[in-house]
Amino acid sequence: MDINLRFFSRLGQWATNLFAPKSPxxxxxxxxxxxxxxxxTIANQYPLQIGQGQLNEAVPTRPFYSSDRFIGREPQxxxxxDVINLWRNHHGEISAIVAPAGAGLSAFLGYMPxxxxxxxxxxxxxxxxxxxxLPDTWLIMSFYQAPLSAFAAITNLCYCFNIAPxxxxxxxxxxxxxxxxxxQPPQLIIIDDLHKLMLRxxxxxxxxxxxxxxxxxxxxxxxxxLGCEKYAWQRLSAQYQITHFIKHIxxxxxFNAQELASIQTQQLVELGLISTDYLEQNPVEKPNNxxxxxxxxxxxxxxxxYDEQLKQLHSISQGHPKLAALLLQYSLTHQADITSxxxxxxxxxxxxxxxxxxxxxxxxxxxxxxYVHGGLRVEQHAHIFAQSIEQSSLQLAYLARHGLIIAQYxxxxxxxxxxxITPTLTKIIASHLVNNNKLFN
Amino acid sequence: MDxxxxxxxxxxxxxxxxxxxxxxxxxxxxWLFLVLVQFCLNQLNNKLPKYRLIWNRSYPFVRLFxxxxxxxxxxxxxxxxHENLILAVVGSISIVVGLATxxxxxxxxxxxxxxxxxxxxxxxxxxxxxxxxEVIKLEWSVTWLRTFDDNTVMVxxxxxxxxxxxxxxxxxxxEMVVVKFSIPMAADLQKAIALxxxxxxxxxxxxxxxxxxxxxxxxYSFGQYQQIITVKAYVxxxxxxxxxxxxxxxxVLSAFKxxxxxxxxxxxxx
Numbered sequence: 279m280d281i282n283l284r285f286f287s288r289l290g291q292w293a294t295n296l297f298a299p300k301s302p303x304x305x306x307x308x309x310x311x312x313x314x315x316x317x318x319t320i321a322n323q324y325p326l327q328i329g330q331g332q333l334n335e336a337v338p339t340r341p342f343y344s345s346d347r348f349i350g351r352e353p354q355x356x357x358x359x360d361v362i363n364l365w366r367n368h369h370g371e372i373s374a375i376v377a378p379a380g381a382g383l384s385a386f387l388g389y390m391p392x393x394x395x396x397x398x399x400x401x402x403x404x405x406x407x408x409x410x411x412l413p414d415t416w417l418i419m420s421f422y423q424a425p426l427s428a429f430a431a432i433t434n435l436c437y438c439f440n441i442a443p444x445x446x447x448x449x450x451x452x453x454x455x456x457x458x459x460x461x462q463p464p465q466l467i468i469i470d471d472l473h474k475l476m477l478r479x480x481x482x483x484x485x486x487x488x489x490x491x492x493x494x495x496x497x498x499x500x501x502x503x504l505g506c507e508k509y510a511w512q513r514l515s516a517q518y519q520i521t522h523f524i525k526h527i528x529x530x531x532x533f534n535a536q537e538l539a540s541i542q543t544q545q546l547v548e549l550g551l552i553s554t555d556y557l558e559q560n561p562v563e564k565p566n567n568x569x570x571x572x573x574x575x576x577x578x579x580x581x582x583x584y585d586e587q588l589k590q591l592h593s594i595s596q597g598h599p600k601l602a603a604l605l606l607q608y609s610l611t612h613q614a615d616i617t618s619x620x621x622x623x624x625x626x627x628x629x630x631x632x633x634x635x636x637x638x639x640x641x642x643x644x645x646x647x648x649y650v651h652g653g654l655r656v657e658q659h660a661h662i663f664a665q666s667i668e669q670s671s672l673q674l675a676y677l678a679r680h681g682l683i684i685a686q687y688x689x690x691x692x693x694x695x696x697x698x699i700t701p702t703l704t705k706i707i708a709s710h711l712v713n714n715n716k717l718f719n
Numbered sequence: 720m721d722x723x724x725x726x727x728x729x730x731x732x733x734x735x736x737x738x739x740x741x742x743x744x745x746x747x748x749x750w751l752f753l754v755l756v757q758f759c760l761n762q763l764n765n766k767l768p769k770y771r772l773i774w775n776r777s778y779p780f781v782r783l784f785x786x787x788x789x790x791x792x793x794x795x796x797x798x799x800x801h802e803n804l805i806l807a808v809v810g811s812i813s814i815v816v817g818l819a820t821x822x823x824x825x826x827x828x829x830x831x832x833x834x835x836x837x838x839x840x841x842x843x844x845x846x847x848x849x850x851x852x853e854v855i856k857l858e859w860s861v862t863w864l865r866t867f868d869d870n871t872v873m874v875x876x877x878x879x880x881x882x883x884x885x886x887x888x889x890x891x892x893x894e895m896v897v898v899k900f901s902i903p904m905a906a907d908l909q910k911a912i913a914l915x916x917x918x919x920x921x922x923x924x925x926x927x928x929x930x931x932x933x934x935x936x937x938x939y940s941f942g943q944y945q946q947i948i949t950v951k952a953y954v955x956x957x958x959x960x961x962x963x964x965x966x967x968x969x970x971v972l973s974a975f976k977x978x979x980x981x982x983x984x985x986x987x988x989x
Contacts, residue, residue, distance in 0.1 A: 480974060483917045516928045517920060643923050662923055664969050715769040715892055715956055718928050 315608055315627040317634060321681030321700040323604050348389045350537040351382075355389070357528045358503075359397055362466070364526075365501040366409040372497050372523060374472070377530035378508040379649065379704035380598050386530060387418055387468050387505050394466070413501065416466035424477035424651075425485035428452070435459070435492050438467060452488060456495045466501045473510030474652045478662045486518060494523055509708065509717050510650045532597030532705065539588040541599055542606055546584055549610070590626040601702040605629075633680040634710050644673060645699070645707060646716040648683055653698030660693075667693045682707060733798055742793045749789045756781055772842035772890060779834055779841070779857045822877070826860035829876035833857065838879060844887040844894060844957045848878045853957065867961050887960075893926040893953045896960055898967050900948040901938070906980040908935060911948055914978060918970035919952045924963040926953035 354375070361373045377383035398412055417438060425431040429447040432455050436443040439462050444451050469475075476486065493502050504524070506514070514520040521527065533541065546552045582588065587606065595602035609627045637645070640663075647662055648654050654662070660670035674697045677683045681700060688694035699707055711717040760774045794800075800808070817824065834857070839845045843854050845864070850872045852864035862879060864872040888894040902911055912933045919931050932951040937944055950971065954963040975981065 478921045478923065480914075480917055480921060483913075483920065513927050517931075647923055662921070664966060713767050713769050718926075 313625055313627055314630040315605065316630045316632075316681070317700075317703060317706075318679075318681035319608075320601070320604060320629070320702050321684060323608065324684055324700060324702065348385060348392070349540050350533060351386055351389075351530065354386065354528050354530055355393060357526070358390075358393060361503070361526050361528075362394070362397060362412075362501060363409075366412070368410070368498070370498045370501060371525035372493055372502045372504065373526040373528065374504045374506055374511070374520075374524045375528045375530060376506050376508055376511045378532065378708065379652075379699065380600055380701055381530055381532045382599060383505050383507075383530060384470055387470050387503075390416070390418065390466075390468060390503075410464065413464045413466045415463070416468070418468040418470060420469070420471040421474050424475050424479075424482055425489070426477070426479055426481035428484050428488040431485040431488040432492070435489065439465070452491060456492055459492065459496045460499045462500075464500055466503070468503045468505065470505045471652050472504045472506035472514075473650060476510060476514060477651060477658065478647065479658065490518070490520075490523060507650070507652065509719075510652075512718060513650060533592075533599055534597060535589065535592040538592045538595070538597055538599065538602055539582075539585075542584075542588050542591055542602055543582060545603055545606060549607075551610075552583065587624065587626055594626055594628060596705055598702070598705045601705065604702050629706065631706060631710075634682060634707065636680075637677075637682070641673070641677060642711060642714050642716045644677065645682060646711050648697060649699050649704070649708060649711065649717065653696055655693070656695050656697070657693040659697070671695070733800055733804075738797050741797045745789055745793060745797070749785050753782055753785055769892070772840065772892060775841035776890075783831075783834060783859070822875075823860055826876045829880045830857070830859040830861075833862075833876055833879060838884045839886050840890055842892075842957075843890065844960065846885040847872075848874045848882065850874065888957050892956050893929065894957045894960060895951055896954050896963055896967075898950045898952075898964055898971070900950070900971055900975070901945045902948060902975060902980050904937075904944050904946055906946065906975075907978075908946065910978060911935075911946070911975065911980065914974040915948050915950050915971050918974045919950050919967055921970055922952075922963065922966045924954055924956075924959050924966055926955045929953040 358373075358375075361371075364371070375383060375386065377386070394412060394416065401412070419438065421434065425434055427447075429444075429451070432447070432451055433443040436455060436458070439459055441455075441458050441462070444454060475489065476482065496502075511520070543552070587609075591602045591606055595605060605626050609624055612627070644659065644663070647659070651658075656671050656674060657667055659674060660667045663670065671692055674683065674685070674695070678685045678697060682703065683697045684700050686696040686698075688696070708717060712719065757778060760778055763774045764771045794805075833839075839847075839854055839862075841854050841857050844852070845854055847862065847864060850864055850866060852866035852870075852872060854862060855865045855871070856863035858876075860876055862874045862876055864874060866872060900915065912935060916931055916933045919925055919933075920927070925931065929952075934949040934951070936947045936949065938947050939945075948971075950967060952963075952967070954960055
């Protein structure tokens, strides 16, 4: 029996219209009063989107690579220390740290100097062996744009070592570059955002192969650590078999409930809502603090008054630290008077993700490419989708208007506007793209 | 005479108003249940399009099961006829229906076989009775295809068992697409293969989890030898097949033109 659902779909539309709010223009505060926050509102909280004077009201900003308030990740830090020690013991191999966008990969890489200090301290307490010393210099960097030729790849790598790049490409350019790099004093080189080196444009294939060759040939002398986004890593693995060349792969995921609670407790302390006593209760904080401090029995048994909110935060943000920070601050600011006594009873705003549900297939394809590339310029988007720059510009502007991506505008040329996924929405957007068959695990 | 009267009375008892009403109510309930199931499956399709083939494929089984249950319960639970009457009615109906509906019955049996041992499922891209398209509905007696020209084609199920069926994706969302390009013999072979591979890789519709294969062969046509580059790549979603073919053509041909593969051919006398 064939079933015609037209009547039911109309019935569904009628029911939706009946129960939908009558007011066509809904404000942020209306949503907040209903315990909701839209994707657009979340995007508007990003520092680029608001005036400089309001920066302090948004998510607190810190230096990009900083070891401040580093929380958790003990197994990964141990793996990292092992990798560096292997390199010191003449078993140098390329290592990669793979994490989903927004899980704190850059923060992890920013913690490397502290880790190196710890390794140095450990070295000083052991009997000297024939192991290499730790490198005097270390470099942490992220490429601004992907190379589209072997020459561009060589040039970029030469700049890492302050070597003059060859004036033009020749048969011996790669060999000469490898030789020159191996003549430099040993260095620890951390490349963040490896996915920014991969671009779906002609020429990038050869550039990546050249890049990989030089890194492979210098891995014994220099310690290379690469940081890459999870889905971009999947593409690199499938198309370039990158896992064949990289021996140590360290995986990082979003924070678990306990780790996220530690981060948010710190935020609550900064907002002046709870005392610093609650910070000392949490065992996941201060990973480098090996001393066992005896805590006051009474403070140890105190329950954080925001415990319920912290659980809600983990459930809604799914462990995304930036999103959790934003949700906490927004919920406290918009749902209750922050100075009132019952502020710890405030529910955390839930996310209204209807904007992404409305996206068409071509929008989702655009989002997937922007996500995997870590951002795209208008001209790159036009090239990838084989369409005009004007079409790309309009499509990206549409996505930006819904808060799914954020624009960095170029003053000179609209084709150079740079669009990237709203950092607080990476998890939500990636999940939607996976469900819609646009990203693959 | 008494026996005839008893038989007539028994038959009249069967078609009593209560029983007919009960059967109608049962059918209505089953229909509403199927509507609900299809509504839920559509919602799941919207929420998780990645798994749309699984949801769509389950519906024909649910429908078959529900209607079989309705028929069996109507006969055994509601009508509950005498054994002799069942045999007499079934025998008579079988002869009449068998003669009158030979083709539909054949299609229904074929549909049942297709459900049990499916050569294709809902969502597959198949060539069936000369038509290529996506299976959008699998019914007892017919299969519905939607072609890339947006035509809906109804193919009797018996046809599927009688002829060869070509299935492009066999239950997966991705599907291999083959595109061929001709280049002059003088063109640099290795460069052509590398360009074709990279251009295909650059398409946003290419399913990168599976390999891109580029093969080379040659052909003699229009009085000259040509090299044939065959690109085999997977598209992310079967519905994007034609778009993908078009995209690969644009990219690979642009790359070949930029590499001046066709310059000599255009200027040389034929």
